[in-house]
Amino acid sequence: xxxxxxxxxxxxxxxxxxxxxxxxxxxxxxxxxxxxxxxxxxxxxxxxxxxxxxxxxxxxxxxxxxxxxxxxxxxxxxxxxxxxxxxxxxxxxxxxxxxxxxxxxxxxxxxxxxxxxxxxxxxxxxxxxxxxxxxxxxxxxxxxxxxxxxxxxxxxxxxxxxxxxxxxxxxxxxxxxxxxxxxxxxxxxxxxxxxxxxxxxxxxxxxxxxxxxxxxxxxxxxxxxxxxxxxxxxxxxxxxxxxxxxxxxxxxxxxxxxxxxxxxxxxxxxxxxxxxxxxxxxxxxxxxxxxxxxxxxxxxxxxxxxxxxxxxxxxxxxxxxxxxxxxxxxxxxxxxxxxxxxxxxxxxxxx
Ligand SMILES: [Fe+2]
Numbered sequence: 001x002x003x004x005x006x007x008x009x010x011x012x013x014x015x016x017x018x019x020x021x022x023x024x025x026x027x028x029x030x031x032x033x034x035x036x037x038x039x040x041x042x043x044x045x046x047x048x049x050x051x052x053x054x055x056x057x058x059x060x061x062x063x064x065x066x067x068x069x070x071x072x073x074x075x076x077x078x079x080x081x082x083x084x085x086x087x088x089x090x091x092x093x094x095x096x097x098x099x100x101x102x103x104x105x106x107x108x109x110x111x112x113x114x115x116x117x118x119x120x121x122x123x124x125x126x127x128x129x130x131x132x133x134x135x136x137x138x139x140x141x142x143x144x145x146x147x148x149x150x151x152x153x154x155x156x157x158x159x160x161x162x163x164x165x166x167x168x169x170x171x172x173x174x175x176x177x178x179x180x181x182x183x184x185x186x187x188x189x190x191x192x193x194x195x196x197x198x199x200x201x202x203x204x205x206x207x208x209x210x211x212x213x214x215x216x217x218x219x220x221x222x223x224x225x226x227x228x229x230x231x232x233x234x235x236x237x238x239x240x241x242x243x244x245x246x247x248x249x250x251x252x253x254x255x256x257x258x259x260x261x262x263x264x265x266x267x268x269x270x271x272x273x274x275x276x277x278x279x280x281x282x283x284x285x286x287x288x289x290x291x292x293x294x295x296x297x298x299x300x301x302x303x304x305x306x307x308x309x310x311x312x313x314x315x316x317x318x319x320x321x322x323x324x325x326x327x328x329x330x331x332x333x334x335x336x337x338x339x340x341x342x343x344x345x346x347x348x349x350x351x
Contacts, residue, residue, distance in 0.1 A: 010067065011058035017070035018054025020077050022047055023299065031302035035203055084306050093313030093320060097121050106294060112335045113149050115327065117156060117342045120313055122320055123350040126259045126279060129233055133261070134162035134189060135343035137284025138170040138198065138326025141181045142333055150184040153327050153342065158188040160344045163230050164237070165189035167218065168284045169198025169265040173330050175205050178212060185216035191230055193218045196239040198265040198285060200330065221263065225252055233259070240264040240273070251276040259347065266302075267309045267323050274319040280347070281321045286310050288325035292338040 033039045096118040187193040195218040221239020236254040254260045267283040288311035289298025314321040325341045
């Protein structure tokens with residue numbers, strides 16, 4: 001009996017180790033590559049080698065000595081997960097003061113258009129009056145989705161009467177959706193609406209999308225800052241225009257009394273931004289994982305930090321980071337146990 005079971009147990013252990021390594025490779029490397037046939041080929045090849053190879057190899061390496069290999073992989077991955085959990089805890093900010101209209105229900109896993117609004121409140125020494133910011137990201141406008149969904153989402157954001165609106169990229173995933181984007185976009189804040197592009201926008205048609213945003217009345221920031229004054233409160237808004245955050249161009253220093261908002265598509269550059277004068281950083285890109293498991297959370301997050309900053313409010317040094325799930329979904333165009341969202345952030349005077 002043991003002789004019969006040994007290859008099956010060994011195959012299972014090696015196979016699960018292969019699946020774990022495949023997820024690690026996907027999250028940290030493959031998903032960061034530009035969409036192309038080569039990327040698809042690499043993903044399938046890695047899956048075949050690590051997952052398929054794991055099951056097959058385990059079937060033949062059934063001696064107890066070889067079990068050290070998958071057990072070693074599990075131990076290293078567990079240590080990595082514990083380290084991420086610790087760092088996530090260190091950087092964790094405050095939860096939303098409320099969420100509207102509801103949280104995900106266990107009996108309704110498909111949440112693709114179940115939009116919610118998370119409302120945060122952050123005290124800050126630089127403000128003398130409340131500044132309300134509405135944060136929208138990853139619209140991924142898709143002509144196959146009901147256009148009313150996007151219009152309703154923007155109307156919801158507008159109803160909060162924010163001082164400033166910030167859009168942090170990934171407006172469309174396909175050029176066919178450009179007319180849809182032009183139809184739904186408009187300024188939705190009292191003072192100004194700012195935008196940067198995301199990786200999908202750069203892959204599709206950056207010039208055409210930028211033009212569409214400008215025509216819709218949004219200020220597109222390309223590695224530049226815009227200084228404004230809201231009823232005596234000075235602010236600077238900087239758009240960091242490198243969607244992967246891999247470049248070293250510094251964010252220009254702003255006057256110390258200006259509340260400095262930085263828009264970046266991915267939060268992967270948060271440690272560098274925190275060393276600059278960024279007071280608040282707004283980001284998207286991760287879609288909060290897009291597929292989340294109950295009691296586990298995100299499984300696939302295209303970040304060098306795994307799920308450390310996958311969604312919510314974080315504090316890095318003196319910088320507040322907000323990472324929203326976004327309104328749309330990319331490939332596949334579905335969200336599971338992961339509601340699309342808008343952030344409303346009130347910056348209030350510190351007591
Ligand atoms: Fe996205």
